[in-house]
Amino acid sequence: MELLKLERITKKYGQSQNITALNQFNLNVREGEMLALMGKSGSGKSTVLNIISGIDGLQKGSYKFKNQEMAKVKGDKMTVFRRDNIGFILQHFALIQDATIYDNIALPLRLSRKPKAEIKERVRKLAAELGIEKQLKKYPKELSGGEAQRAAIARAIINQPQLILADEPTGALDEENSRKIMEIFQKLNAQGNTFIIVTHDPNVGAMCKRTVHIKDGKNYETGGGEINA
Ligand SMILES: Nc1ncnc2c1ncn2[C@@H]1O[C@H](COP(=O)(O)OP(=O)(O)O)[C@@H](O)[C@H]1O
Numbered sequence: 001m002e003l004l005k006l007e008r009i010t011k012k013y014g015q016s017q018n019i020t021a022l023n024q025f026n027l028n029v030r031e032g033e034m035l036a037l038m039g040k041s042g043s044g045k046s047t048v049l050n051i052i053s054g055i056d057g058l059q060k061g062s063y064k065f066k067n068q069e070m071a072k073v074k075g076d077k078m079t080v081f082r083r084d085n086i087g088f089i090l091q092h093f094a095l096i097q098d099a100t101i102y103d104n105i106a107l108p109l110r111l112s113r114k115p116k117a118e119i120k121e122r123v124r125k126l127a128a129e130l131g132i133e134k135q136l137k138k139y140p141k142e143l144s145g146g147e148a149q150r151a152a153i154a155r156a157i158i159n160q161p162q163l164i165l166a167d168e169p170t171g172a173l174d175e176e177n178s179r180k181i182m183e184i185f186q187k188l189n190a191q192g193n194t195f196i197i198v199t200h201d202p203n204v205g206a207m208c209k210r211t212v213h214i215k216d217g218k219n220y221e222t223g224g225g226e227i228n229a
C-alpha cells in the first residue's frame, strides 16, 4: 500500500523567493519501507521532511498522504494529523531540559489525554525496550548522547505513529551508538513502522532498505541506474 506521494514539489525561500530548496522533487513511499534520504548539506533533505510532516507548506506540486491531498489540510487539522501519524526525531534530541525523561516521553500521551495508568505502563514498557528504564527519573543533561537519543526516540514513537521521520538521527553519536539506534529502527520497522531517515552516513544508509539521493532539491540518480523516485 502506498503511504505517501510527493509529486514535482517545488519549495522556495527568501523574501524574493530566490532560494530554491526543492525543485520538482518526487518521492513515493509505501507502507513498511525503511528509506534513507541522502544528499549534501543544503540539498533539501530537511525541507522534504518538513513538507511531509506539514511543518512547511509547498508552493507547487502535490503531496498526498494515504491518497489525501495535504494542501487542503490546514491549521489545527494539520497539528492533529502530525500528532496522530508522524514521529519526528532530530539530530539534537530536542528533549525538554527541565522535565524528567519520564515526563519527556509521556508528553505526547498526555496531549492525547490518555489515562494516567496507561501512560505509566506504556512509558515503562517502551523505556525498557530501549534500555533506558533506569534513566526515567533523570533529567536530559544527566544522560549520555546515546541515551538521550533513545529517550528522544521513545518520545517520538510512544504514540505509535505509522511514519517516523528522522533528520540526521545519528549525527551527534559515535559509531557504536549510531549502530544501536539503527538496530532499534530496524526492529520497529520489522514491527510495521515506516521510516524515512535523512543521513550523511553511508553506514546508516546501508542499514536501510532503499536509498533516495537528492541534489540541489532534485532527485539525483547515482551510477547504479536505480531511479530514485
Ligand atoms: N527557513 C529557511 N529560510 C531560508 N532558506 C532556507 C530555509 N530553510 C532552508 N533553506 C535553504 O533551502 C536549502 C535546502 O535546505 P535544507 O532542506 O535544510 O537542506 P539539508 O537538510 O539537505 O541540509 C538550503 O539552501 C537552505 O539554506
Ligand SMILES: [Mg+2]
Pocket: 045, 046, 047, 167
Ligand atoms: Mg538538514
